[in-house]
Amino acid sequence: MSFSNSAPAKSGLGLSLLASELSVLFRRRRTWAMLTAVALIPIFLAVAVRLSSQVLVPGEGPPFLDRVTQNGLFTGFTAMIVAIPLFLPLTVGVVAGDTIAGEAGQGTLRYLLVAPAGRIRLLLVKYAGAAAFAAAATVILMLTGLLIGAALFPVGPVTLLSGEVITVSESLVRSLLVAMYVWVSLLGLSAIGLFISTLTDVPVGAMAATVVVSVVAQILDVLPQLAPIQPWLFSHYWLGFADLLRQPLDWTSFGQNALLQAGYILVFGALAYSRFSTKDILS
Amino acid sequence: MNKRVKENEALANPALAIETKGLFKSFAKQTAVNGIDLSVPKGSVFGFLGPNGSGKTTTIRMLLGLTSPSEGVVNVLGQSMPANLQSVLPKVGALVEGPGFYPFLSGEANLKRLDTADRLADPKTRNERVAKALERVGLTVAAKKKVHAYSLGMKQRLGIANALLQPRDLLILDEPTNGLDPQGTREVRNLIKSLASEGTTIFVSSHLLAEVEQLCTHVAVMSAGNLVSQGELAELRHMGQSRVSVTTPDVDEALALMTNLGLIPVVHEIAHSDSSLIAPVSSAFEPEVLAAALVAAGVRIRGFAVEEPSLEERFVSLTGEGFDVFQ
Secondary structure, rough: OOHHHHHOOOOOOOOOOHHHHHHHHHHHHHHHHHHHHHHHHHHHHHHHHHHOOOOOOOOOOOOOHEEEEEEOHHHHHHHHHOOOOOOOHHHHHHHHHHHHHHHHOOHHHHHHHHHHOOHHHHHHHHHHHOOOOOHHHHHHHHHHHHHHHHHHHOOOOOEEEOEEEOOOOOOOOHHHHHHHHHHHHHHHHHHHHHHHHHOOOOOHHHHHHHHHHHHHHHOOOOHHHHHHHHHEEEEEEOOOHHHHOOOOOOOOOHHHHHHHHHHHHHHHHHHHHOOOOOOEEEE | OOOOOOOOOOOOOOEEEEEEEEEEEEEEEEEEEEEEEEEEEOOOOEEOOOOOOOHHHHHHHHHHHOOOOOEHHHEEEEEEEEEEEEEEHEEEEEEEEOOOOOOOHHHOOOHHHHHHHHOOOOHHHHHHHHHHHHOOOOHHOOOOOEEHHOHHHHHHHHHHHHHHOOOOOEEEEOOOOOOOOHHHHHOOOOOOHHHOOOOOOOEEEEEOOOHHHHHEEEEEEEEEOEEEEEEEHHHHOOOOOEEEEEEOOOOOHHHHHHHOOOOOEEEOOOOOOOOOEEEOOOOOOHHHHHHHHHHHOOOOOOOOOEEEOOHHHHHHHOOOOOOOOOO
């Protein structure tokens, strides 16, 4: 029964918990239901545009929508703009809000902690899982957009917002950059969701609260009276990826956004840590 | 945790697997655990008894570092908790307040998942250890089944399997036979006995007294947050009084004879014109003397027994009758 001798210093980072977290997350039907719904956005959008005979005037509908018919590669951008305000925050809110509260609600949190997972390690792993989901959602959205766009519309060199024309392969790189931009945009919200998730044992409550926070932030962002605080809202740069569609590539908004999101991760990560590390686990 | 008591150095007694001193926990308005001093000897099977709401689970949560004490000290396997939980808990297997699993994963996948949470668990032996734990609780056949299709008893067994993923020095089992059928209860009892014979200390909370009587070497009784009794099972039992019970149709003769011998019998009428005369007796009482006297007097004895006090009586006398929930 000498356990301590049988496991010689095989501690390390304990990455198998992270691997397990990802496998549990992506083996869950709910995760795939949400990713499927995400993939359906560009599909619906492209099919609707394809089936309607109406010719769109530039500027009508969501940005870039009029360009989709001329160049299928714009489908991804358009779908991204459609999904950012509500749909992506909704799915990220579900996953981030579920992180700790979901384990508490189904009674697995106490067993993870007794294993012992370590509270800080569990928080980090849970956050990594939420961030991985956000990455999967944005990449799937963009890829589906590119594929369905290429299937239904002509594909060719892309005219950028600055007027220059870039090749198809260059535009694929830009598409991935946009997906990355949106992913980074969602990381602050994920940290907020993680924190909210440490406050309750009811996962649905944490999910709803996270989504509400993202909606409220966007509402505050359009009230002119609140202009001084708006640059500090985590949703402030969400739609600002247009800079990535200029030649030469302008990284300014990417950098500002990344800095802002990093701030949110630090603040809400610290709050989640201070709450969770001292919490009485009664679930 | 702000109020967490400074680590105390002097306390840890090497003969004890669990030791608490003045362990106190209060939530918002009520006191859940009111300054208890637990001493669980190494190698014992320790029954932790108490009515619902008496503070058993709160105590267990503090032993495992899930909640921190408001006051007092906890030592588990010689190290103070929750400060040393990273080094203590790998040696402790636990079932706390019922099993908790991912319903959409199979039993096997659940155990693997929980095993990855233990940083010291060797991934190379994971499959083997999981299979062994499942076999030990008789779940090998259901290993690939999703947990949402498990019965309560199967989940309970899976919970016990989770506690057995590693060789443990201490097992803390909260109501391990909850929801099990009689066969399952028996198997768990045998499992606990075999683990105890391997040298594992077992701390088992229960309110099934019959079970505790069959299993445990030591017992502690909680009532309303207080530890009202603690010690060896035999000791606790002997705190109650033995009784002699004589069943006979010749009530008057027996009554007179027993009274002459200094006993104070109470008569209970039972069927077929028989009655039982029950009298408390001291440890000096010699049953053979009474039996011989009864026979010599021509009393027809249809039943004769010396009854040890049952744990249940002792338990009720310590924790009170009825359904009243304290606080």
